[in-house]
Amino acid sequence: MPFRLCFGDGDLLRCRFAVSPRWETQEAVRTLQRPGRHGYHLPWLRAIRASAASLDLRPLWLLMPLRGHTPDFLGPPPIGPAASFDEEIAAIRAADPDAAREDIARSLVCTPGAYESPLGRAMLADPARAVRDLADLTEAAWRTLVEPHWPRLRALLEADLVFHSRRLAEGGLEALFTGLHPSLTWHDGTLTIDRPGTHVRELGGQGLVLMPSAFGWPEVVSGFDPPWQPTLVYPARGIGALWTAAGTRTPEALARLLGRGRADVLCALEAPEATTALAQRLGMAPSTVSAHLSALRDAGLLLSHRHGHRVLYERTPLGIALATGGTP
Incomplete structure (x- = not known):
C-alpha cells in the first residue's frame, strides 16, 4: 500500500518550499x-x-x-x-x-x-x-x-524552487505535485506516493514542507513523525548539469557578437542562478559576472527576480534563442 498524505483546508494554506x-x-x-x-x-x-x-x-x-x-x-x-x-x-x-x-x-x-x-x-x-x-x-x-x-548546490536547488513556484501559480496544486516526481499523484485532497510500505498521515493543519534535494536524487522521501512538520523531499531538476563546467559550449558567432564573457554568462544560465554561484562555475570575479548580467538584462536577454536575500537571473525567450541557436 502506498504512502498517503491527507490534506485539510488549512493544510493547503501552509505548504511551503525550503532548502536545507x-x-x-x-x-x-x-x-x-x-x-x-x-x-x-x-x-x-x-x-x-x-x-x-x-x-x-x-x-x-x-x-x-x-x-x-x-x-x-x-x-x-x-x-x-x-x-x-x-x-x-x-x-x-x-x-x-x-x-x-x-x-x-x-x-x-x-x-x-x-x-x-x-x-x-x-x-x-x-x-x-x-x-x-x-x-x-x-x-x-x-x-x-x-x-x-554549496554555492553551486544552492543555485540548483533555488532554481528548482523558482520553476515549481511558477508551476504552482500557473496550474495549481495538482500541476505542482504531479510535476515533482512520477511517483506522486494528487486526487481529492490526498497526495499519494507510490513506494513500498504503508503510511497514512492526516496533516492536521501543519501543512507540508516541499524540499528539493541534489544528493537525494532520484529518490522521493516522505516522513517526519510528530512533532515534526510533514515534509516531502523530491529530486531537484537539472542534476545532469550540476557538476558540468560552464562556458564550454559557447558558439563562436555569439562570442563575436556579445563578447566572450557575456556570451559565456548567457550560455551558462541553463537554469536560474545567482551571481556568486555563476561566477564560481565560470571562474570569473563576481563583480565581472554582475556587470555582464546587468548588461544582458538591459538588452532584454535576461530576467531577474529576488529569492530571499538573493537575486536569480534566467534567460528570456530571446536569450534562449541566442544561446541555443533556436527560435524565440
Missing part, C-alpha cells in the same frame, strides 16, 4: 555509502576523495539503514525557507537526549547487528553524548564535503 544545507550534508554522507548514487556525482566524488578519507563517518552510516528509519532529530525539517547550516546544526545540538535515544533505537533495529554493535550500545548508553558527537560529525561533514560546493 543540513539535509544535503546528510545525503552527501549517505551518497558516499551508496554506489548506486555515485554516477550522478562523479566530479564531486573525485574532488572530495582525499578530504573524505579524514572523516570517520561510521556513526552516521550506522543510522542510515538501507530500508527503514533515519533519526528525525538528525534531520528535522528546515526552520525556514532560507535557514543556514549554523541554524540547522543548532537545532540538532538542542535535541532532547531521551527523545534522541528512542529515535536512535528505532533506527538501529533496521540494520541487522547494529543495535548490539559497540557503536550502537555506546549511543544508547549515553544519548546526550551521542547527540553531541553526531552533531559534531555532521558539522565536520558539512565543512569538508558540502560547504565548498
Whole structure:
C-alpha cells in the first residue's frame, strides 16, 4: 500500500518550499555509502576523495539503514525557507537526549547487528553524548564535503524552487505535485506516493514542507513523525548539469557578437542562478559576472527576480534563442 498524505483546508494554506544545507550534508554522507548514487556525482566524488578519507563517518552510516528509519532529530525539517547550516546544526545540538535515544533505537533495529554493535550500545548508553558527537560529525561533514560546493548546490536547488513556484501559480496544486516526481499523484485532497510500505498521515493543519534535494536524487522521501512538520523531499531538476563546467559550449558567432564573457554568462544560465554561484562555475570575479548580467538584462536577454536575500537571473525567450541557436 502506498504512502498517503491527507490534506485539510488549512493544510493547503501552509505548504511551503525550503532548502536545507543540513539535509544535503546528510545525503552527501549517505551518497558516499551508496554506489548506486555515485554516477550522478562523479566530479564531486573525485574532488572530495582525499578530504573524505579524514572523516570517520561510521556513526552516521550506522543510522542510515538501507530500508527503514533515519533519526528525525538528525534531520528535522528546515526552520525556514532560507535557514543556514549554523541554524540547522543548532537545532540538532538542542535535541532532547531521551527523545534522541528512542529515535536512535528505532533506527538501529533496521540494520541487522547494529543495535548490539559497540557503536550502537555506546549511543544508547549515553544519548546526550551521542547527540553531541553526531552533531559534531555532521558539522565536520558539512565543512569538508558540502560547504565548498554549496554555492553551486544552492543555485540548483533555488532554481528548482523558482520553476515549481511558477508551476504552482500557473496550474495549481495538482500541476505542482504531479510535476515533482512520477511517483506522486494528487486526487481529492490526498497526495499519494507510490513506494513500498504503508503510511497514512492526516496533516492536521501543519501543512507540508516541499524540499528539493541534489544528493537525494532520484529518490522521493516522505516522513517526519510528530512533532515534526510533514515534509516531502523530491529530486531537484537539472542534476545532469550540476557538476558540468560552464562556458564550454559557447558558439563562436555569439562570442563575436556579445563578447566572450557575456556570451559565456548567457550560455551558462541553463537554469536560474545567482551571481556568486555563476561566477564560481565560470571562474570569473563576481563583480565581472554582475556587470555582464546587468548588461544582458538591459538588452532584454535576461530576467531577474529576488529569492530571499538573493537575486536569480534566467534567460528570456530571446536569450534562449541566442544561446541555443533556436527560435524565440
